[in-house]
Amino acid sequence: MTSPGDATPVRPPPSFSPGVPRGASKTRYPDERRNSSTPSLDPDLVESRVGSSSPTPPLSATTSELPIRSASPYARSLRSSTPQLARSSLGSPVEGRLDAAEDIRSLIIRSFSPVVGVYASVDTDDLVRQKGFKGGFWELIRPFGENVPGKVVIRDSIGSSRPWEDFGVRFVDLGGSSPTLYDSNTARTSPLAQVEEVLEKQLKSANDPLSGSVRPNDLLNFPSTSPLYKDYLRQLLSIASATPHETFRHPVASIIVISSRNTSPLESLRQLYADTSNGDRRLPEWIHPEYLRYYVLVHDEDQDDIAESTKLYDQMKRHFGLHCHLLRLRSNQCVVTDDDSVQVPECEWLSPAERLSNKSEPLVDLDTDGLPYLFESDVMAIKGFIRELVAQSVIPHMENRVAVWNDQVASRRRGISGRFMSMSRRWAGFGSSSRSSFTSGGGVSGNYDGAHGFYKPDTPEAILRKMADFAFMLRDWKLSASTYELLRSDYGNDKAWKYHAGAHEMCAVSMLLNPLAMPAKTKREDVDQMIETACYSYLTRCSDGPDGLRCLTLALELLKARGGSAIESATRWAMRAIDLGLVGPVGQGLLSDRISVCYASRNAIPGVRWGTRRRKAGMWSVLAADLWLRLGMPALASASLEEAERLYADVLEGDGVFLMPDMQTFIDNLRHAVKVEYLEARGLDTSDETIIADPLGTEETSEQLDKRMNRRSLIASPLDSAGLIAAQVTRDDDNPADDDFERA
Structure with a gap:
């Protein structure tokens, strides 16, 4: 019987092809697929044919000559394969083959960037609005802070320096002209529902390029991360607002800005400082x-x-110190037709609320692509200002604070005396500060304010948490992990459950991000236990769904990056997020595809062909295809189903038939539904298309029984080459030769 891969190339009907003969699909044969192009249905061509042809032909007439790629040998002449859609037009979650683990790792690290507040005077905002930025000075500099130009050198707690090329800061508006991280009225709706709504809009938008085409040199064994999933992860990490239990969104620094138009500049600077310290713009008390x-x-x-501005700048340095900068900008608005015009980069870390409200997008000319333009001199001045701010002020300030807190607070807790004082506080209240009070629960003394739900900023628990977060943002994960570990028991004793969950979560994340951490089994079990504790506290004790989903997603990605047996733990946390209902329909499809990618990246044990998870990866791709089809997205469903067929090609027999008839029927029905939905979305008539079920028969096989009394297992340790030989020798000794011992 001729296999689908050896079938003679046929000429597709005019409704699907520009007239070039198309060969049979090689999807089930990975070795041959590298030398042949994957047949695809061009959506643009289909639409043009539909619009130009008069009567629409029935589906049975248009698909009768398509190349057959059926899994069942009984119905190869009755059923066509899944439409091979062009990946460049799909944005498939399984698009590509190279796993961008470093991109995901960098994305997670950059999501925990230092926050810098911006508070500008009225005259400064008026000057910037003349340039076309309605949000004022904050909107002007916000996109440039997400990636500081050049390398940024950071020193860790032991004095070693390391340059980073992807360091950035987040600018937040303290002036109140736009929703900030500290406004309690901005979170009226569920953040997870907003993320789901943004994803649905992106999938329905025809102008949103979700992915590019597959490169010919992509490897088959390493699926890459789709841009749609990256955007989902970016939005999930952007919904966090300032909370008492973690200080990642607390401002590390604040920029106070005036312009040369100000008539009383020094007095304005003092007034702006007073507003952020004790006035109307004061931050919350925690x-x-x-x-x-x-x-x-x-x-x-x-x-x-x-000359006047330089003289004023010298006065500012004498009054306020060296943390000053003179920024030279043009007040005229730049248009695209100017010779030295440069387009402003797009903001990467927009929250889902900002994407839905579109308040962060300025009104620009319709001829542009939605982003304003600046003069090249302005762009260079802003980049130089941000680099000087970060490299000479923000990072040295954070390094100094970490060193002081580590010497004055953390060092007292790490020694024997510090542990003794901690035990004394726990059981007898001895050694606690004068602000401490006994709780009514179990006699535990601490600084936690249970009525308001936070520690005061000057308490040791709050200072240590801020120190650990500073070390994490400075990418000193060894120091941050040890500090989070100190705090876990304190938060648990004080019953500060959200602090308790956050300390466990970030301790696990710090250990997974540390490249020098031991990948031993015991260490991984400790990480799994911390993630389990964090999720339980977030979801059960605090009813905090966004932080619980963030914890599970970070565990999924960082454990997947570890590889090996850690992939099993990664998939378990992704399944937990789906089972708990933390994600919507689109999120379920993305996580199902991500679980398939995790299983597909599991390599075999060296020396043998065991240990892969291709069958599980194929199953989750099939489940993802079913989810995408239910959401009315046959293009994504077709891509997931094609990925499932590629994965199953390595584990099924040559005819590609599943051993379970129900599974084969489900795959056939799903393949048929995907094809019909896709063609209906393109306006083709599918009324004459019917699916013919495969005859389900019972197959009988015979097996010769082994007459030995006791059968010994031949399975030995795959890592022990001598174990298999020993097992074979033992089997030969099960039936020893007759040496006439009983006749003697």
Whole structure:
């Protein structure tokens, strides 16, 4: 019988092809697929044919000559295969083959960037609005802070320096002109529902390119991360607002900005400082008020005198110290037709609420692609200002704070005396501060304010948490992991459950991000236990769904990056997120595809062909295809089903038939439904298309029984080459030769 891979190339009907003969699909034969192009249905061509042809032909007439790629040998002449859709037009979650583990790791690290507040005077915002930025100075500099130009050198707790190329900061508006991280009215709806709504809009938008085409040199064994899943992960990590239990969204520094148009500049700077310290713009009481202040003077190149601005800048340095900068900008608005116009980069870390409200997008000319333009001199000035701010002020300030807190607070807790004081506080209340009070539960003394639900910023527990978060943002994961580990028991004793969950979560994340951490089995079991504890506290004790989903997603990605047996733990946490209902329909499809990618990346044990998870990967791709089809997205369903066929090709027999008839029927029905839905979406008539079920028969096989009394297993340790030989020798000794011993 001729196999589908050896079938003679046929000429497809005019409704699907530009007239070029198309060969049979090689999807089930990975070795031959590398030398042949995957047949595809061009969506643009289908639409053009539908629009130009008069009567629409029935589906049976258009698909009768398609190449057959059926899994069952009994119905190869009755059923066609899944439409091979062009990946460049799909944005498939399983698109590509190279696993971008470093991109996901960098994305997770950059999501925990230092936050810098921006508070500009009225005259400064008016100057920037003339340039076309309605959000003021904060909107002007926000996109440039997400990636600091050049390498940024950071010193860790032991004094070693390391350069980073992907370091950035987050600018937040403290002036109140836009929703900020500290506004309690911004989270009226569920953040997870907003993420789901943004994903649905992206899938329905025809102008959103979700992915590119597959490169010919992509490897088959390493599926890559789709842009749609990256965007989902980016939005999930962007929904976090400032909370008391973690300080990642607390401002590390604040920029106080005035312009050269100000008539009383020094007095305005003092007033802006007073507003952020004790005035209307004061931050919540659970945020430490002592953070770095950075003063900026914006000079108008088109209207003001640079000599006067330089004189004022010198006065600012004498009054406020060295944390000052003179930023020279043009007040005229730049248009795309200017010779030195440069397009402003797009903001990467937009929250789902901002994407839905579109408040972060300025009104620009319809001829552009939605982003404003700046003069090249302005862009260079802003980049230089941000690099000087980060490299010379923000990072040294954070390094200094970590060193001081580590010496004055953390070192007292790590020694024998520190542990003794901690035990004394736990059981007898001895050694606690004067602000401590006994709780009514079990006599535990601590600084936790149970009525308001937070520690005061000057308590040791809050300072240590801030120190650990600073070390994490400075990418000193060894110090952050040890500090989080110190705090876990304190938060548990004080019954500060959200603090308790956050300490367990970030301790596990720090250990997984540390490249020098031991990948031993006991260490991985400790990480799994911390993730389990964090999820239980988030979901059961605090009813915090977004943080619980963030914890499970971070565990999924970081354990997957570890590889090996850690992939099993990664898939378990992804299944937990689906089972708990933390994700919507689109999120379930993305996580199902991600589980398939995890299983597909599991390599065989060296020396043998055991240990792969191709069958499980194929099963989850089939489940993802079913989910995408239920959501009315046959293009994504077809891509997932094609990936499942490629994965099953390595584990099924040559005819590609499943051993379970029900499974084969489900695959056939799903393949048929995907084809019909896709063609109906393109306007083709599918009324004459019917599916013919395979005859389900009972297959009888005979097996010769082994007459030995006791059968010994031949399975030995795959890592022990001598074990298999020993097992074979033992089997030969089961029936020893007759040596006439009983006749003697």
